[in-house]
Amino acid sequence: xxxxxxxxxxxxxxxxxxxxxxxxxxxxxxxxxxxxxxxxxxxxxxxxxxxxxxxxxxxxxxxxxxxxxxxxxxxxxxxxxxxxxxxxxxxxxxxxxxxxxxxxxxxxxxxxxxxxxxxxxxxxxxxxxxxxxxxxxxxxxxxxxxxxxxx
Amino acid sequence: xxxxxxxxxxxxxxxxxxxxxxxxxxxxxxxxxxxxxxxxxxxxxxxxxxxxxxxxxxxxxxxxxxxxxxxxxxxxxxxxxxxxxxxxxxxxxxxxxxxxxxxxxxxxxxxxxxxxxxxxxxxxxxxxxxxxxxxx
Numbered sequence: 001x002x003x004x005x006x007x008x009x010x011x012x013x014x015x016x017x018x019x020x021x022x023x024x025x026x027x028x029x030x031x032x033x034x035x036x037x038x039x040x041x042x043x044x045x046x047x048x049x050x051x052x053x054x055x056x057x058x059x060x061x062x063x064x065x066x067x068x069x070x071x072x073x074x075x076x077x078x079x080x081x082x083x084x085x086x087x088x089x090x091x092x093x094x095x096x097x098x099x100x101x102x103x104x105x106x107x108x109x110x111x112x113x114x115x116x117x118x119x120x121x122x123x124x125x126x127x128x129x130x131x132x133x134x135x136x137x138x139x140x141x142x143x144x145x146x147x148x149x150x151x
Numbered sequence: 152x153x154x155x156x157x158x159x160x161x162x163x164x165x166x167x168x169x170x171x172x173x174x175x176x177x178x179x180x181x182x183x184x185x186x187x188x189x190x191x192x193x194x195x196x197x198x199x200x201x202x203x204x205x206x207x208x209x210x211x212x213x214x215x216x217x218x219x220x221x222x223x224x225x226x227x228x229x230x231x232x233x234x235x236x237x238x239x240x241x242x243x244x245x246x247x248x249x250x251x252x253x254x255x256x257x258x259x260x261x262x263x264x265x266x267x268x269x270x271x272x273x274x275x276x277x278x279x280x281x282x283x284x285x286x287x
Contacts, residue, residue, distance in 0.1 A: 025232065026236045028199060028200075028202045028203035028206050028239070029239060031202050032187065032199055035199065070228070070232075070235075073228055097234055097235030097238065123235040124238040124240075124246075125239055127186050127190045128186070128190060131190055
């Protein structure tokens, strides 16, 4: 592993960074979200199909997920069902160019499935607000880790 | 770094006349670039925009190769993808034209599809020209 990869997956103290799964079929949007995630303290990874995302959530542990609702001819809602079957508590941020009603529908499905769905984002993405949301999730993870260490 | 010929984030002033005062129907809304520079820095932003233009060029190429009467579902998904990414990177006119194409994807005629693609490509070419000035 190179030094560059180390800095992407570990923080300055050598502690592993929390992991962010970016699910979107658009490379440019994935890149923006990944780089905002890195600024927020995450180690990002991407999935460009629903199938790839399903495999990753089954084999790896993620601390936050960003989810597009329209991935090729598939829908991101399928992944919500998969995560619910796994009883996932990972925060999920829906980011989609779909109509507002579609985003709200997906959030309501996530809530009904008892998933940790956050406030959704439309496209164009408000970059500053998304970074703020990612920083918020990052801080919450840090606080939970500290509380667990003290228990 | 900032001088009479550049804006705060090093955008050439020559690019600015392409922006309408109300920000609507422009080939390239520079504020999208500047907002990303504020979050990522100029080099990462230029890299990211370059990825966008590569991908958008591919989408336009695929749209040009589609038969609008036989591949309407693919047309709809390509138009939806272009709508979202173009909006993200400040190509508002391309995004609006792609949104119209997505909306009409199930009924558009071959003649109207060709005309819509021509408008998309013209607007996209203008945006590419502005981006090339940003990179200079």
